[in-house]
Structure formats: structure tokens, C-alpha cells
Amino acid sequence: MPTLTYREALRQSIVEEIERDEDVFLIGEDIGRYQGTFRVTQGLFERFKQKRVLDTPISEPGIVGIATGAAMMGLRPIVEMMTMSFSILALDQIINHAAKVHYMSGGQFSVPMVIRGPGGAANQLSAQHSHSLEGWYAHVPGLKVVAPSTPADVYGMLKTSVRDDNPVIFTENPGLYGIKGEIPEDTNYLVPFGQAAVRHEGTDISLIGYSRMAHVCMEVAEALDQEGVSAEVIDVRSLVPLDTETIFGSVRKTHRAVVVYEDWRNGGYGAEIVARIQESCFDDLDAPVGRVGGLNVPMPYARNLELLCIPNKDDALAVARATLG
Amino acid sequence: MCRIRAFEGQSERAYRSGLAGGYLHVYNGMEATAIGWLSSIQPGDPVITAYRDHGHALYLGCDALECMAEIMGRATGLSKGKGGSMHLYSKEHNFYGGWGIVGGHTALGVGLAFGTKYRGGNEVTHCFLGDGAANAGVLYEVMNMASLWDLPVIFIIENNEFAMGTRLEYHAADPELHKRAEGFNMEHERIDGMDVLQVRKHAKRIIEKVRKTHRPYFLEIMNYRFAGHGAADNDQSLYRTPEEVERAKQRDPILLLGKHLTENGIASEAELEAIQREAEEEMEAVYEAAAAQPKPEPDAVYADVYTDMEPERGH
Known part of the structure; x- marks a missing residue:
């Protein structure tokens, strides 16, 4: 079993999911050419090009809304929030749109979308960049919310999230990106939700x-x-x-x-x-x-x-x- | 147009009689926009709109009974009674709703165009919005991205001159809303929306262009709503006069088309009356049938929150 950092395990999981399913793509701010603010997406733009790793303007509501619309058509977007704190701008899209359409449409449409990014305090990022918002999202019916703590879990839970047909809020504490751990050699390693x-x-x-x-x-x-x-x-x-x-x-x-x-x-x-x-x-x-x-x-x-x-x-x-x- | 007008008569009746609750927004006066436009789209083109959605759903082929049953909150409604008047959806007809947060759905509309392009299709997405929604911030975020990424989406502002009870001149710095596309390097124009044949003519031209260029388009269609903003809007004197409404009704889309048909010898007055009567009879029957539909079972409250699990049960 290879030993990877949490960040590397997450990246590897994303890579494998992009390679596995052509409907999977990454969308977010500075995730491509700039390699990602927390370097989770390092190297992916060169490898998968703009179609699968899409740099966006700084427009969180627009990004989440576009990803939601694409997901309603059956695509499987992974939205990176530069930090979960910025997802506050997109709350209307997440709560009023993505989390509701399956119910409001009587089950006709679903939103297989992952919204992931660092949530919680990093290092002196102060009041606007340090929020832990998972409780807000867990409050909303229609969303699934996960918070993996180890490299193996972040690897396996990202896969489970991408393959889930519901919107998943996937929070990564920035203090964990550097921790190391073993991950299984199994590209279909799925950590099931709802199991502590x-x-x-x-x-x-x-x-x-x-x-x-x-x-x-x-x-x-x-x-x-x-x-x-x-x-x-x-x-x-x-x-x-x-x-x-x-x-x-x-x-x-x-x-x-x-x-x-x-x-x-x-x-x-x-x-x-x-x-x-x-x-x-x-x-x-x-x-x-x-x-x-x-x-x-x-x-x-x-x-x-x-x-x-x-x-x-x-x-x-x-x-x-x-x-x- | 007569079917939609008659349907709306019955949906207002449902509201008055207590069979429909919540918010209900009828399309009276604006029919030429949806019909002129949607008669020009291709099968497979995604369509999305806001909460004044009955006309779009009906014209796209949604069953009138299922629409009325939804408005009455019945299990056999389009959305199984979970959405209501504002949230009609039909996957079968590529109708993506039916949304209640002003402007919010425009982002989804661009996402639909993103999706068809990602899949390599040649569909064009038709994203309707109101003049009020033209002031919502997210619209400008997604206009930017639609243009930046060459997404085949047409924004169709149905400008009925009122954002709820606020007249255009009080909510828009420049009342020519279409000009706002300038800054996004997007083609734009304003057309009349009361003459269905004119709308249809413009629609064919614009849709064809967007299908060819894959560039987004920003269109403002001027129409007028004859009814209040919603069924709960019970004092229109706060924002307009009866004379103004009467003046607008001189250009009632049904009247205009009727005139065209009779003047050109395509249909007689009697034939037009028969069409109207038929539509009214159909929708009366729809009303009665919808009122007899079953209400959702209590257990349905937990269904379709998620695709694969239930939320925690109980209070």
C-alpha cells in the first residue's frame, strides 16, 4: 500500500475518477493553470486539458449553478471551492437549487455533483477564510455531507461522492492536507457513507x-x-x-x-x-x-x-x- | 394560446376555490412569447424558466391534467405534488422547470448549455427570465461564462414591464435591458412579444444563428401581463391603472392572431370561437379531473429527498 499525503490521495482519487468516467470534470477558480490554491489539482490541467479541468472566473454562485445545470443533464461535476468560506456566496445555488430539484421535480431530476474544498481554520487566514460550514450544510435536506480525516478516507470518500447521484458537500480541513497515510491499491476503493x-x-x-x-x-x-x-x-x-x-x-x-x-x-x-x-x-x-x-x-x-x-x-x-x- | 389562456382561467379558479394554495402566477397576455419561441425550437433543446411556467410546460407537451394536478398538490401531478405551480418539470419534454428564486435558474440554464456542449451535441438551451430577474447578480456571472466559453444559450427576457409591483423605470437604470449584454460581447436585441407570428419569425432566425455559431444571445421580448403578479396580488392599483391594462389588451396576442387569420381568410370568426370554446371545455374538464385526483400519501413526504436514502424520520 503506497503512503501518500492527504492532498496526494485526494488528487489521485480525482485523477482516477476523471479517467474512469468521461462525465466527470473539475470546475473551479484557479484550479487549472494556477494548479489550485492548496495544490490539490496540481498537474491536472496539463494532463486533462480545459475540458476536464476548467478554470472559472471568480463567480461562486455562477459556478455552482452551472455545475448544477450540467449535473441535471447527467454530468458529474466536481466543484472546487477555493475555500469553503467562499461557498457562502453560492448558498442560494446550493440550498435553493441543487438540494431541492430532486424533491421539487418529484424525482425526475437529480444532481450528481460534489462541492469540495478546504473547510476550517488554516493558518492565520482570519475571519473570512476560516469557516467550518459543514453544520450549515448538514442542516439542509437533499445534501449529503462528509468530512474525511485520513488519506485513505479522503481517497475512498471522494470516489463515493463522485459516484453518488446526490449533491455532496465534501469538506477537507486545510490542516490535514500534509498528513501521511497508506491508501489501498484499488481504484474502486469506495468508503461508504453513513459508516463511522x-x-x-x-x-x-x-x-x-x-x-x-x-x-x-x-x-x-x-x-x-x-x-x-x-x-x-x-x-x-x-x-x-x-x-x-x-x-x-x-x-x-x-x-x-x-x-x-x-x-x-x-x-x-x-x-x-x-x-x-x-x-x-x-x-x-x-x-x-x-x-x-x-x-x-x-x-x-x-x-x-x-x-x-x-x-x-x-x-x-x-x-x-x-x-x- | 387559447388552451393556455383557458388553463390559466381554471388555475385561477382553483386558487379562488382553495384547491390550489401558495403562489400562483398566470401567463395571461404573455402567451405569444412562449408559443412563438417554443414553436421554433428543436426536439432535445433544453428549456428552463422561472415560476410563471404553466404556459411553457403546456406548450412543450406536458399533459394539462398532470399540470393542473400539480397545481392542486395531487400525487399524479407532474412533480407528484411536491412542487406546485412554480415548480413544473418534465424530463420527458426537456423542461427543466419551474424555479422560484428570481434569477437563480439562469445559472442552471447556462449549465444546461454547458452540458450539451460538453457532450458534443448541437442543442440550444432556451433560458427564459423576467425583467425583474435581469437585476439579479448571478445572471451577470453566467452571462460572462456563457460568452467566455461559447455556450449555446439564449437568454430570453420576458419583459412584462413589472418586477412584481415595481415598474421597469423604477428598477432598471436603463430600461433597455438587452443592452446589458454589450459588456459581455454578446449579441442582443429587443423585439415585440405580443404578435406570435413575429416572435416566431425572430425565434427561427436567432435560434438558427446560435445553433450555428454556439455563441450566446441576449434577447428582450416586450410583452405585458394582464393579470396581477400572482394570484395573491390583490391590489394592482398600487402600481398601474385599469386604463393601462385595457390599453395593453388592445394588443392581446389572441386578438392579434385572430385578426390576422380572419383578415387573410385563413379562418372565420366562427372557427375562432369554436377553438376558444373547445379550449375552455377541455380545461374545464381538466379542472374537474384534477380535483378528483388522489392526494399524496403521507409517507411520500420522505420520498425523493435523496435518490437512494431517506432523511431521518419524525419531528
Whole structure:
């Protein structure tokens, strides 16, 4: 199994999907000649030319709308958002159009489209470029939302997304692009949606996160291990559909849970997971479900303040300890 | 045109009687635009429009009963009762809707043209929009891309002189909307939309050109809506006078065509009356039949949110 970075695994997956199906194409800002702002699409323009790797003007609503129309005809666009923060401009196209037409047309039209890009804080990009919006999208019926945390998952989930007949929001935390991992040698390696991954088995507490926060949960589990506490780490991976079976199964075993998410604490997707656990596992719980989210402030520029905002191991460890009592 | 006019009479009746709810926008006065234009397209050409969509759907061949059933929210409606008046769709007829966010669908229209070109086809996409939509920002993003990438799309502004209740002169810096295509290096013009034969003549010329050049085209068709903006628009005195409407009705598209037909000895008054009567009878029967259609089963609420799964059930 080759070892690739998250970025390379994603790129390889895109390449294989473009080669597999001629209806698949990439569309986005500076993804071609400029090689992509985060270099995910490096080298693809030279290889696949303008038809399959299309540079666009800076027009997010227009890009998403055009991709939606093309998808309604059966093409399979992969839209790159230079950052997910810019997808805010395209919310009308995503929510009012792409997410609705299958329902509004009584199932006649579908939108096999992937909207992908970096979501979450990078490094001092400040308030307008650091949003974690997956919770917004997970709120909207008609969209599927995934947030892979490892090279193997980003490789397999991109393929699943491209082959899905529904619009998929595919968020990549910019802090993950450089991490390395093994990916399977299988061009049809599909990571199914709606299946969480148990990254670390344990018996005393369930730590639940996705994307970069799945790694934070692993750090917490390692720290708790040193204290003789056995933590189970659940990487949610897929927000919609959500694998409640794995989450509830873990909580019923450990009787304690902490949910960690990078999005603003107030109303973020982690709050939804907490609510589901309390609804379905109340009698199994030995303590209230702990919750760790991003600070409820616009992302500040200064590095020390930025780091304060993003949940880290210590933040999550403190809540885990409180939950353990 | 008589069928559409009669259908709209029945759809307004459905609204008044409570069989239709929500928003409902009738096409009275504007029929010559859709018919003149759509009678000149080729099979396979994608068509997309906004929420005043009954006329387009009917002319493209959608079954009148399925349209009326949709307006009445019935399971047998075009969109299984999930869309309503504003959201008629028919994949079979390459009719891509039926959209309610002013201007938003123009991006999809360009996407359709992108799709046909990507596949190497020779189709032309016909993207209708209102004069109000001509002020929506996304339109200019996609006009730019349509021109930049040589996409075969015709933007057809149906300028009925009102963006809901706001007259053209109060919403457009230059009321000649077609001129806005200048900046995108796109051909443009304004034509009259009350004479169906004239619309048809222009349509043939322009569509043929776009099919040949694959360059987008920006057309402004001047028409006038005789009815209110929507069925809920109950005080038109806020934006126009009855005299103005009466004046416009002198050029009612049905009247104009009738005049042409009788003056040229193509049809007699009696024949025209028979056509109208037939259309009215047909649509009355459609109304009655639609009212008897079944409502969607409660479980249908979860269907077609996704192609392959259901959302979480329950409140």
C-alpha cells in the first residue's frame, strides 16, 4: 500500500475518477493553470486539458449553478471551492437549487455533483477564510455531507461522492492536507457513507469527532491511556447520513461521551450529535454528554488567539475528565 | 394560446376555490412569447424558466391534467405534488422547470448549455427570465461564462414591464435591458412579444444563428401581463391603472392572431370561437379531473429527498 499525503490521495482519487468516467470534470477558480490554491489539482490541467479541468472566473454562485445545470443533464461535476468560506456566496445555488430539484421535480431530476474544498481554520487566514460550514450544510435536506480525516478516507470518500447521484458537500480541513497515510491499491476503493470508523477501541468513554477533530480525539485518547482510562474514538466521517448505530453502540458500552467539533460551539453539528445521543442513550449515560466546540467568535488573525479558538487536545481533555467525573 | 389562456382561467379558479394554495402566477397576455419561441425550437433543446411556467410546460407537451394536478398538490401531478405551480418539470419534454428564486435558474440554464456542449451535441438551451430577474447578480456571472466559453444559450427576457409591483423605470437604470449584454460581447436585441407570428419569425432566425455559431444571445421580448403578479396580488392599483391594462389588451396576442387569420381568410370568426370554446371545455374538464385526483400519501413526504436514502424520520 503506497503512503501518500492527504492532498496526494485526494488528487489521485480525482485523477482516477476523471479517467474512469468521461462525465466527470473539475470546475473551479484557479484550479487549472494556477494548479489550485492548496495544490490539490496540481498537474491536472496539463494532463486533462480545459475540458476536464476548467478554470472559472471568480463567480461562486455562477459556478455552482452551472455545475448544477450540467449535473441535471447527467454530468458529474466536481466543484472546487477555493475555500469553503467562499461557498457562502453560492448558498442560494446550493440550498435553493441543487438540494431541492430532486424533491421539487418529484424525482425526475437529480444532481450528481460534489462541492469540495478546504473547510476550517488554516493558518492565520482570519475571519473570512476560516469557516467550518459543514453544520450549515448538514442542516439542509437533499445534501449529503462528509468530512474525511485520513488519506485513505479522503481517497475512498471522494470516489463515493463522485459516484453518488446526490449533491455532496465534501469538506477537507486545510490542516490535514500534509498528513501521511497508506491508501489501498484499488481504484474502486469506495468508503461508504453513513459508516463511522472506530479509530481506537475503549471501554470508559466515547470521544466523537470528525475531520481534524478526529485526530484531536486520538490525542486525548492517548493522554487518557497514560492515566489508565480507556477511551474509544469514533471518527464520524459522514455527517449526512449519520451512523448513529456505531455512535450509540459505543456510548452504550462506555456510558460516557464527549463530542468534539471545530465549528462554532453554538449550533454546530456536534450539538446535533449530542442531542441524538441524549435522545437515544439517556438511560445508558452516567454523565451529561460533554461538548467541545470552536469559540463563538469570528476567527482572529493573531496566531495565539487563533489557536485559542480551535479546540485542541487540552480543551477536549479537560471536558473528558469532567465527563469522567 | 387559447388552451393556455383557458388553463390559466381554471388555475385561477382553483386558487379562488382553495384547491390550489401558495403562489400562483398566470401567463395571461404573455402567451405569444412562449408559443412563438417554443414553436421554433428543436426536439432535445433544453428549456428552463422561472415560476410563471404553466404556459411553457403546456406548450412543450406536458399533459394539462398532470399540470393542473400539480397545481392542486395531487400525487399524479407532474412533480407528484411536491412542487406546485412554480415548480413544473418534465424530463420527458426537456423542461427543466419551474424555479422560484428570481434569477437563480439562469445559472442552471447556462449549465444546461454547458452540458450539451460538453457532450458534443448541437442543442440550444432556451433560458427564459423576467425583467425583474435581469437585476439579479448571478445572471451577470453566467452571462460572462456563457460568452467566455461559447455556450449555446439564449437568454430570453420576458419583459412584462413589472418586477412584481415595481415598474421597469423604477428598477432598471436603463430600461433597455438587452443592452446589458454589450459588456459581455454578446449579441442582443429587443423585439415585440405580443404578435406570435413575429416572435416566431425572430425565434427561427436567432435560434438558427446560435445553433450555428454556439455563441450566446441576449434577447428582450416586450410583452405585458394582464393579470396581477400572482394570484395573491390583490391590489394592482398600487402600481398601474385599469386604463393601462385595457390599453395593453388592445394588443392581446389572441386578438392579434385572430385578426390576422380572419383578415387573410385563413379562418372565420366562427372557427375562432369554436377553438376558444373547445379550449375552455377541455380545461374545464381538466379542472374537474384534477380535483378528483388522489392526494399524496403521507409517507411520500420522505420520498425523493435523496435518490437512494431517506432523511431521518419524525419531528
